Amino acid sequence: xxxxxxxxxxxxxxxxxxxxxxxxxxxxxxxxxxxxxxxxxxxxxxxxxxxxxxxxxxxxxxxxxxxxxxxxxxxxxxxxxxxxxxxxxxxxxxxxxxxxxxxxxxxxxxxxxxxxxxxxxxxxxxxxxxxxxxxxxxxxxxxxxxxxxxxxxxxxxxxxxxxxxxxxxxxxxxxxxxxxxxxxxxxxxxxxxxxxxxxxxxxxxxxxxxxxxxxxxxxxxxxxxxxxxxxxxxxxxxxxxxxxxxxxxxxxxxxxxxxxxxxxxxxxxxxxxxxxxxxxxxxxxxxxxxxxxxxxxxxxxxxxxxxxxxxx
Ligand code: CP
Numbered sequence: 001x002x003x004x005x006x007x008x009x010x011x012x013x014x015x016x017x018x019x020x021x022x023x024x025x026x027x028x029x030x031x032x033x034x035x036x037x038x039x040x041x042x043x044x045x046x047x048x049x050x051x052x053x054x055x056x057x058x059x060x061x062x063x064x065x066x067x068x069x070x071x072x073x074x075x076x077x078x079x080x081x082x083x084x085x086x087x088x089x090x091x092x093x094x095x096x097x098x099x100x101x102x103x104x105x106x107x108x109x110x111x112x113x114x115x116x117x118x119x120x121x122x123x124x125x126x127x128x129x130x131x132x133x134x135x136x137x138x139x140x141x142x143x144x145x146x147x148x149x150x151x152x153x154x155x156x157x158x159x160x161x162x163x164x165x166x167x168x169x170x171x172x173x174x175x176x177x178x179x180x181x182x183x184x185x186x187x188x189x190x191x192x193x194x195x196x197x198x199x200x201x202x203x204x205x206x207x208x209x210x211x212x213x214x215x216x217x218x219x220x221x222x223x224x225x226x227x228x229x230x231x232x233x234x235x236x237x238x239x240x241x242x243x244x245x246x247x248x249x250x251x252x253x254x255x256x257x258x259x260x261x262x263x264x265x266x267x268x269x270x271x272x273x274x275x276x277x278x279x280x281x282x283x284x285x286x287x288x289x290x291x292x293x294x295x296x297x298x299x300x301x302x303x304x305x306x307x308x309x310x311x312x
Pocket of ligand 1: 060061140265266
């Protein structure tokens, strides 16, 4: 195992293949441990993990809580809606307050791209980005990669089609960085209004037609329309979007017969994905993505805690 290059996990961009491979290998061992029903409660004993979510979350916040508890950390879920943020306290003052309580690991989700990076300069804790604006969602990309690797045995040489609202998706951005770094061929598929202007710089192929983009793909990753981040009418009605860009059996038929279907959640059934595909017993790996989320977050907490001083 190579030494992890940073105190914080703020982004996938900048990580080298050995760092990603090590995280995935460690996460795989936690996936097996979780399935065995065992825990490793001594690893983070005496450490404090605070979940600070300024945006809604089901999967990420719960799995960080589970991951911390399975490794023995004291876990605090700070409810922003009932905190002094509502009395006008700034993000940095909130962080300084938590820092004074000697938190070791701070997991943050924020609507502003760059908020976790800013925070990391102000606190002693290791900061983990749980999703910042349209920038990155690094642990989502790790759990997606682990899920793909478990099904395909590798990442290198695979064709992965990421479909839907790419422009507003931090999940897409982190996945593009991770998958291209690990040697996958990445296609992004969506209407021109939902493809970022800098797509060419990301090392991906761009498609505006679903069947062209899905042809012979090994992995089909669907994304939600992030209407909360859209400033205008970038898409037609949900019904029309589904007709052209929603994943159904007819469109999936052009991908490889053993291709897998992924979605980071939350899903909007009948908008970007048909229920029959989302619940498909062999093609859909959406439930496994959630399971791998706990394992990957255990691996991230483990790796970052190794770099923290013991007597904080
Ligand atoms: N995939 C994801 O980040 O889900 P949540 O918003 O529920 O955490």
